[in-house]
Amino acid sequence: DQQVKQNSPSLSVQEGRISILNCDYTNSMFDYFLWYKKYPAEGPTFLISISSIKDKNEDGRFTVFLNKSAKHLSLHIVPSQPGDSAVYFCAATPGNYGQNFVFGPGTRLSVLP
Amino acid sequence: DGGITQSPKYLFRKEGQNVTLSCEQNLNHDAMYWYRQDPGQGLRLIYYSQIVNDFQKGDIAEGYSVSREKKESFPLTVTSAQKNPTAFYLCASSTSQGADSPLHFGNGTRLTVT
Numbered sequence: 365d366q367q368v369k370q371n372s373p374s375l376s377v378q379e380g381r382i383s384i385l386n387c388d389y390t391n392s393m394f395d396y397f398l399w400y401k402k403y404p405a406e407g408p409t410f411l412i413s414i415s416s417i418k419d420k421n422e423d424g425r426f427t428v429f430l431n432k433s434a435k436h437l438s439l440h441i442v443p444s445q446p447g448d449s450a451v452y453f454c455a456a457t458p459g460n461y462g463q464n465f466v467f468g469p470g471t472r473l474s475v476l477p
Numbered sequence: 478d479g480g481i482t483q484s485p486k487y488l489f490r491k492e493g494q495n496v497t498l499s500c501e502q503n504l505n506h507d508a509m510y511w512y513r514q515d516p517g518q519g520l521r522l523i524y525y526s527q528i529v530n531d532f533q534k535g536d537i538a539e540g541y542s543v544s545r546e547k548k549e550s551f552p553l554t555v556t557s558a559q560k561n562p563t564a565f566y567l568c569a570s571s572t573s574q575g576a577d578s579p580l581h582f583g584n585g586t587r588l589t590v591t
Contacts (some may be wrong), residue, residue, distance in 0.1 A: 366519070368519065373517070376494030390480070396577060398579055400580075400582075403585065405486075405585070406584050407481070407483075407567050407569070407583050407584045407585050408567070408579070408580075409581050409582070410519075410580065413577065413579060415577070416562035444562075454521060455518065455519075462523075465520075465522070465580060466519070467512075467519030467520040467521075468519045468520065469517055469518050469519045
């Protein structure tokens with residue numbers, strides 16, 4: 365049973381518009397959440413994170429929103445650029461020494477020029 | 478430049494053979510990890526090590542073995558006991574200072590066993 369779910373395997377967005385990637389989790393012990401971006405034939409790179417004591421974290425064009433009661437988080441990319449085309453993984457951890465990162469299956473984002 | 482080096486990028490083996498995947502980091506990170514990625518699935522943890530000479534099984538450790546003799550190195554051996562070894566393998570490291578220490582990944586090794 366997947367503890368971290370990304371129900372949209374793929375998403376296409378026009379350049380300049382907003383991309384919204386969603387992630388749901390089932391384990392109420394998770395209290396730290398991260399987004400990673402992965403290009404083909406490369407390892408994932410860390411994008412942005414959020415602690416459960418917050419409901420929003422921003423870094424430039426990227427904003428992550430957390431709704432703990434719904435066990436849902438989302439990544440907003442505004443404005444979307446063609447270079448954002450990649451697979452995005454949501455990950456969660458119970459907040460100990462980080463070894464228990466649980467990853468979702470990923471969403472492939474395509475930003476169309 | 479600091480980073481994680483995985484080699485080789487592609488690896489082909491015959492069924493029944495053990496194979497070792499290399500992972501080296503010069504980030505001075507204490508913790509290192511091995512993940513496996515299969516199509517349509519998230520990354521699944523095979524083994525992790527928080528300190529030299531110590532390591533713990535992850536969610537899918539069966540058929541794999543690791544060693545951590547040096548801080549910089551965390552090789553993964555895929556044994557013949559691993560029932561479905563063909564996959565993309567990712568090594569990662571972190572400072573192990575807490576959950577807010579994100580993982581740094583290498584570029585992966587794609588293993589094909591026939």
